Amino acid sequence: MDYTNVSLFIIGTELTRGIIADRHGQLMANELTHLGYHVNRIVIVPDDGTLGTVLRQCLQESDIVILTGGLGPTSDDMTRSLVASIAQVELVKDEQSYQDLYKRIGDRINGSNSRQVYFPKGFRPIINPKGTAPGFTGIIPFEKNEKKCEILCYAMPGPPVEMHEMFYKRVLPELALLSGHQDYERDEFSTFLIPESKLEEACALGAEEGLQWGTRVQEYRISLYISGGSKERRLSMKQHIEAIVGIGLVEEGDLEAVDILSRYLEDHHLTISCAESCTGGLVSKLLTDRPGSSKWFWGSAVSYANDAKMDMLHVDKSIIDTDGAVSARCVEAMAEGIRRQSDSDCAIAISGIAGPDGGTDEKPVGLIWFGFASKTQPVVSVKVKISSFGRASVRRRAAVAACLLAFSYLNGIDLLDRVRSWQYI
Amino acid sequence: MDYTNVSLFIIGTELTRGIIADRHGQLMANELTHLGYHVNRIVIVPDDGTLGTVLRQCLQESDIVILTGGLGPTSDDMTRSLVASIAQVELVKDEQSYQDLYKRIGDRINGSNSRQVYFPKGFRPIINPKGTAPGFTGIIPFEKNEKKCEILCYAMPGPPVEMHEMFYKRVLPELALLSGHQDYERDEFSTFLIPESKLEEACALGAEEGLQWGTRVQEYRISLYISGGSKERRLSMKQHIEAIVGIGLVEEGDLEAVDILSRYLEDHHLTISCAESCTGGLVSKLLTDRPGSSKWFWGSAVSYANDAKMDMLHVDKSIIDTDGAVSARCVEAMAEGIRRQSDSDCAIAISGIAGPDGGTDEKPVGLIWFGFASKTQPVVSVKVKISSFGRASVRRRAAVAACLLAFSYLNGIDLLDRVRSWQYI
Numbered sequence: 001m002d003y004t005n006v007s008l009f010i011i012g013t014e015l016t017r018g019i020i021a022d023r024h025g026q027l028m029a030n031e032l033t034h035l036g037y038h039v040n041r042i043v044i045v046p047d048d049g050t051l052g053t054v055l056r057q058c059l060q061e062s063d064i065v066i067l068t069g070g071l072g073p074t075s076d077d078m079t080r081s082l083v084a085s086i087a088q089v090e091l092v093k094d095e096q097s098y099q100d101l102y103k104r105i106g107d108r109i110n111g112s113n114s115r116q117v118y119f120p121k122g123f124r125p126i127i128n129p130k131g132t133a134p135g136f137t138g139i140i141p142f143e144k145n146e147k148k149c150e151i152l153c154y155a156m157p158g159p160p161v162e163m164h165e166m167f168y169k170r171v172l173p174e175l176a177l178l179s180g181h182q183d184y185e186r187d188e189f190s191t192f193l194i195p196e197s198k199l200e201e202a203c204a205l206g207a208e209e210g211l212q213w214g215t216r217v218q219e220y221r222i223s224l225y226i227s228g229g230s231k232e233r234r235l236s237m238k239q240h241i242e243a244i245v246g247i248g249l250v251e252e253g254d255l256e257a258v259d260i261l262s263r264y265l266e267d268h269h270l271t272i273s274c275a276e277s278c279t280g281g282l283v284s285k286l287l288t289d290r291p292g293s294s295k296w297f298w299g300s301a302v303s304y305a306n307d308a309k310m311d312m313l314h315v316d317k318s319i320i321d322t323d324g325a326v327s328a329r330c331v332e333a334m335a336e337g338i339r340r341q342s343d344s345d346c347a348i349a350i351s352g353i354a355g356p357d358g359g360t361d362e363k364p365v366g367l368i369w370f371g372f373a374s375k376t377q378p379v380v381s382v383k384v385k386i387s388s389f390g391r392a393s394v395r396r397r398a399a400v401a402a403c404l405l406a407f408s409y410l411n412g413i414d415l416l417d418r419v420r421s422w423q424y425i
Numbered sequence: 426m427d428y429t430n431v432s433l434f435i436i437g438t439e440l441t442r443g444i445i446a447d448r449h450g451q452l453m454a455n456e457l458t459h460l461g462y463h464v465n466r467i468v469i470v471p472d473d474g475t476l477g478t479v480l481r482q483c484l485q486e487s488d489i490v491i492l493t494g495g496l497g498p499t500s501d502d503m504t505r506s507l508v509a510s511i512a513q514v515e516l517v518k519d520e521q522s523y524q525d526l527y528k529r530i531g532d533r534i535n536g537s538n539s540r541q542v543y544f545p546k547g548f549r550p551i552i553n554p555k556g557t558a559p560g561f562t563g564i565i566p567f568e569k570n571e572k573k574c575e576i577l578c579y580a581m582p583g584p585p586v587e588m589h590e591m592f593y594k595r596v597l598p599e600l601a602l603l604s605g606h607q608d609y610e611r612d613e614f615s616t617f618l619i620p621e622s623k624l625e626e627a628c629a630l631g632a633e634e635g636l637q638w639g640t641r642v643q644e645y646r647i648s649l650y651i652s653g654g655s656k657e658r659r660l661s662m663k664q665h666i667e668a669i670v671g672i673g674l675v676e677e678g679d680l681e682a683v684d685i686l687s688r689y690l691e692d693h694h695l696t697i698s699c700a701e702s703c704t705g706g707l708v709s710k711l712l713t714d715r716p717g718s719s720k721w722f723w724g725s726a727v728s729y730a731n732d733a734k735m736d737m738l739h740v741d742k743s744i745i746d747t748d749g750a751v752s753a754r755c756v757e758a759m760a761e762g763i764r765r766q767s768d769s770d771c772a773i774a775i776s777g778i779a780g781p782d783g784g785t786d787e788k789p790v791g792l793i794w795f796g797f798a799s800k801t802q803p804v805v806s807v808k809v810k811i812s813s814f815g816r817a818s819v820r821r822r823a824a825v826a827a828c829l830l831a832f833s834y835l836n837g838i839d840l841l842d843r844v845r846s847w848q849y850i
Contacts, residue, residue, distance in 0.1 A: 296735055
C-alpha cells in the first residue's frame, strides 16, 4: 500500500492547558512534508486517555500515525496501553529493553519504572539514548470497508531532547526510505505587491498538471511554494504566474524586495540615499535592517512636512505651491536634492497619500509618486495607485514598490512599462 | 446544560506543512483553562476540508467548539460552509456585514470577497475591526444517545492581529459569563523592554492570591493580562511588577511606546523631529504609523554615514574625530542640529552599535546613546546598554527606549534615574 497520509498526535496536559506551546507538531510536519507526505492533522490531547478516542477516529483516513508523549512511568502516561488496546494485543515485556534500563537505573527499575519496558505485542522498541522510556513502532491492523488495512504506528517520548534524537536518527530515516520519493523537490518563490486572493487565482490559472503549490503571507511579501515535477516545469509555472500578476513581482528564492535592491547596490559598488515623505522612514528602516548596510547606505531625509522638503531637500516652494507635494516635479526635486547633498550614486524619493485622511478626487488615498536620480542617468518619476487597505498597508506596499522600482531604474528598464504590467497593486 | 469541554480547531495548510507554528492553540487553551474549562483537544488541520471530518468526530465529547482560520475569500477557506453543513443549515448573506465590508473595500467586494459576508443560517456574525472577514457564532444541534444536544460554536479568522482582537474582546468575555464568572474582569497592560522570561519571573514574584495573569509577545512590547480580584488588586499587582522590572515599563491599557510619546505631543501641541543613526528611520516610521502625525511630526534626518551627520545636522567633524559617532557629544549635537533646522519644539537623536559587527570592548554591540533637545530645556543625553539578541532586536528596543525616554525628558524626569531602574534591558 501507499503510505501517504500521516496523522500526528501530541500528548500532554501541560499543552492543552496552555502552559507550554507544542513544538513537535511543526517540526515533524515540516520534515514529513519535505519527504512528500501529507499531514492531515496535528492533534494535541491531554494525558487523560482522550488519545484512545482521537486515535481510533483517524484510522479511517490515515496510513501512518506518529505519537509523542505519554510514555513515562507515571500513571497518566498511557500511550502504550491505548495503542495495545487499539491494535487488540496485550502489553509484553521486552527483555533487552529491561536489561538496558537496569544498566542505567539499577533497582529503581522496579515499581512504576518497569512499565517503560512493556510494549504492545508484535511492536518493536526504539532505543532512547537520552532518556529512560524507549519509543516503539509496529502495525495497527484495521478494517476499512471490509478490507484489512495496516496502519504504521510510531510512538516517541515527549521531552524534546529525547524526541529529537529518536525522530531524526530513527523515525525520519525509516520514513524517507518508505516514501521512495528520493526525487521529491520543491522551490520557493517570493511574490510582491499581490493580494493573497489574486495570487491564488493566478496560481490556479498558471497551474501545471501534477504540480502542487502553497502560499504563506509574510509582512512584506507572500511566499509561494511549488512542488512536484521537474525544476523546469516549476519554473515554467512561475513564469505563467508572473505573466498574469506583473513583471518583476515573482522572484526565485526566499528574499525580500529590499534584498533585490541591496544586492544590486553591493554587486555594483553603488551608494544610495532616500528622501521619504509618506513612508516616513520605512524604506530607510528596511535598507538598514541589512547588516553591513553602512557600506552602501548614506542616509535619508524624512521630509514629512512641506517645510522639511524645502529646508532639507531644497525643493522649490513654487513646485509645492503649483503642483503640490504629491507630484512628479516634487519627487524629482526630492530625489535630486538628496542625491546632490549626499553625493551618493543614486537616490529614491517617495511622496504620496497614505491615508486615512488627506485624499481628494484628483489625488486619492493610495496615490504614490516615486522619483529616482543617479549620477549617470536622467531623473525619472512614475506614479502608482495602491489599493487602500489602510494606512499601514499602503505604506508597506509603497516601500516595497520603491525598492523594486529603484532596481528597475538602475537596470535601465522603462518604469512606466513595468508599473503598467502590475495588475493587482 | 453545563458547558465544560472545549475543542479547539486551527485551520491552515501552512501549519500542517510545518511552515509556521501554531500560536492560537496555546493562547486559547491557557485563557480557557483559567476560566475553568477543560480543553479536550487542539486539532490542526489543512485547508482541504478535513475540518468537516474532525469536527463531526468531536461532537460526541464537546460542549463548545472554537475554530480559527479558513474564513478568507480564497477557495480553500471553507470554514463557513463546513459548519453550515454540520449544523444542517444553508449559508445566508448578512446585510449589515455586507454594508460594513462595502464601506471598507468598495466594489472589490464583488467576486470571491463576497463569500466573507455569508454565514450559517441562525448564526450571528462577530465584527472584525482589524480585517475583512467577520467571525461568527451559533449553535450546532446534535443528537447524543437519542437526546438532542446543542454545541456552542465560535469561528474566528486566522491572522493573529484579527483573531486576538476578536478572541479577547468578544469570545472570551462571553465564555467568562457562560462559565459563571459574573465577576470576571481583567485588565490589559503593555510592558516594554522586558524579555518574556524576566516578565514571567516578575509576575510570579509580584503575584497576588487569586489573580491570574498571562502574556502575549508582540513586535514592540509584551502585553500582560491580569484577571480576577478587584481593579485595585490588579493595579497593585501591576505596581509590584513595575517595581521589579523598572519604572515606566508597565503601562495600563493596550498601547505602544510610541503612543505614550505621541499622545503627549498632541495634548501639549508640541512638534518633534528626529536624527537617527543606528535605528535608520525606525523611530520616524513608528511615529508616522499614526494617522494625523503630520500635525506634530516635522521630519527626520536619517544620518547613517558620518558624512550625513555633518552635512545634514552640522555635527562638528572634531566631535566625530575625538569622541566618535556613538557618544554623548555626538547625539547632543545631532539633537540640537535637527531641532534648530526644523524649528520643532523638541527633538530626539539616536546613535549606537546595532551589530552584528562594529562592536569594541569600549563600545560593544548594543550600546546606544540618546540625545534630547527642546526649545525650553537644556540638551540632555543618556546611554543604555541593550542586551544583544541580534541586530533587529537591538534596533527595535532602541526605538522603544527612544520614545519612552523622550516622554520622560519632556516631563522633566531625570533620565539617568529612569535608565538605572530598568533591570532587564
